Amino acid sequence: MAEKILDEIQGVEDVKVDVFPSSSELLEKLHEKWNTVKAKPYPAMYSSSFGGIILDPAMMVIPIDDHMVHRGHGVFDTAIIFNACLYELDEHLERFLRSASKARITSPFPKSILRSILIQLTAASNCKKGTVRYWLSAGPGDFLLSPAGCPKSAFYAVVIEDDFHQCKEGVKVITSTIPMKSPLFATMKNVNYLPNVLAKMEAEDKGAESSIWVDEEGYIAEGPNVNVAFITHEKELVLPAFDKILSGCTALRLLELAPELVKQGRLKSVKVENVKADEAEGSAEMMYVGSILPLLPIVMWDEKPIGDGKVGELTMALSDLLWEDMIAGPEAKRIEIPYV
Numbered sequence: 001m002a003e004k005i006l007d008e009i010q011g012v013e014d015v016k017v018d019v020f021p022s023s024s025e026l027l028e029k030l031h032e033k034w035n036t037v038k039a040k041p042y043p044a045m046y047s048s049s050f051g052g053i054i055l056d057p058a059m060m061v062i063p064i065d066d067h068m069v070h071r072g073h074g075v076f077d078t079a080i081i082f083n084a085c086l087y088e089l090d091e092h093l094e095r096f097l098r099s100a101s102k103a104r105i106t107s108p109f110p111k112s113i114l115r116s117i118l119i120q121l122t123a124a125s126n127c128k129k130g131t132v133r134y135w136l137s138a139g140p141g142d143f144l145l146s147p148a149g150c151p152k153s154a155f156y157a158v159v160i161e162d163d164f165h166q167c168k169e170g171v172k173v174i175t176s177t178i179p180m181k182s183p184l185f186a187t188m189k190n191v192n193y194l195p196n197v198l199a200k201m202e203a204e205d206k207g208a209e210s211s212i213w214v215d216e217e218g219y220i221a222e223g224p225n226v227n228v229a230f231i232t233h234e235k236e237l238v239l240p241a242f243d244k245i246l247s248g249c250t251a252l253r254l255l256e257l258a259p260e261l262v263k264q265g266r267l268k269s270v271k272v273e274n275v276k277a278d279e280a281e282g283s284a285e286m287m288y289v290g291s292i293l294p295l296l297p298i299v300m301w302d303e304k305p306i307g308d309g310k311v312g313e314l315t316m317a318l319s320d321l322l323w324e325d326m327i328a329g330p331e332a333k334r335i336e337i338p339y340v
């Protein structure tokens with residue numbers, strides 16, 4: 001019965017599986033596939049397994065016996081490529097190494113070398129707008145649970161072309177019913193993002209942009225790949241504390257930049273404080289904060305409008321601060337890419 005159903009789904013009786021006797025035949029097939037793609041989305045990858053930068057997308061692969069692949073024993077992070085710079089690269093790298101330490105992964109290189117590889121990779125990619133995503137893994141070795149048979153940790157990175165713009169439209173969100181991660185796993189950016197994926201899919205199923213986790217005590221946590229921030233009717237900017245969620249580089253930067261609006265008298269204060277979901281629902285304004293946005297106004301939560309249901313003025317003022325910082329912020333935040 002099961003076989004019959006499978007046949008019906010696949011619409012075939014059986015398949016003849018290709019055997020590639022040599023790598024050149026396999027490569028030929030992969031090149032055929034990539035040659036039909038109009039624009040290659042991944043201009044460059046680095047792999048410590050290969051010991052260099054790969055420009056051929058057909059070779060952008062990682063070993064199947066890598067502990068990150070079959071056991072989820074890996075951590076990752078991202079940095080934005082914008083205006084010929086890598087934005088907040090050092091902040092992301094520091095969090096990356098904190099995540100690795102919590103996952104008991106020792107980097108094959110010190111931070112300065114990881115940084116240099118990412119800069120050289122981005123330069124080689126010639127990408128002017130996009131992201132560089134990178135992973136530290138316990139490394140290839142065997143298929144066991146213990147990483148004892150994985151002698152050397154691995155570092156992988158890939159550049160992805162992306163055309164992002166400042167978000168000016170408000171979105172709908174829902175409260176996630178997918179259980180949130182425990183603090184140990186939520187505070188390290190490890191590759192086990194299944195709860196995050198399911199939370200995003202749940203939102204999409206309900207016609208929302210994304211979701212928000214609320215913890216067992218009713219406090220706001222975060223979104224599946226973003227932090228959350230609120231503006232109260234008293235004009236206070238409030239971000240939930242980072243002890244049980246990912247400490248977002250963008251949220252931390254927002255906390256540094258927002259006092260400018262306090263100086264201008266537009267905001268009353270800037271606070272990091274846990275907020276109950278029922279209080280937050282009555283906020284004047286609400287937003288997602290994360291490096292690929294960097295700020296996204298939220299206008300409706302669980303089908304109820306936030307404030308007047310329109311994109312908030314202070315939300316956009318905060319968004320302008322972050323956007324300006326990406327374009328022309330301090331040099332230490334924008335690492336110039338030495339394109340050749």
Ligand SMILES: Cc1ncc(COP(=O)(O)O)c(C=O)c1O
Nearest residue numbers: 225226227246248249250290291
């Ligand atoms: C679970 C989670 N929370 C928050 C964030 C926002 O962090 P950042 O601003 O560093 O992108 C991310 C993104 O990486 C995330 O995955």
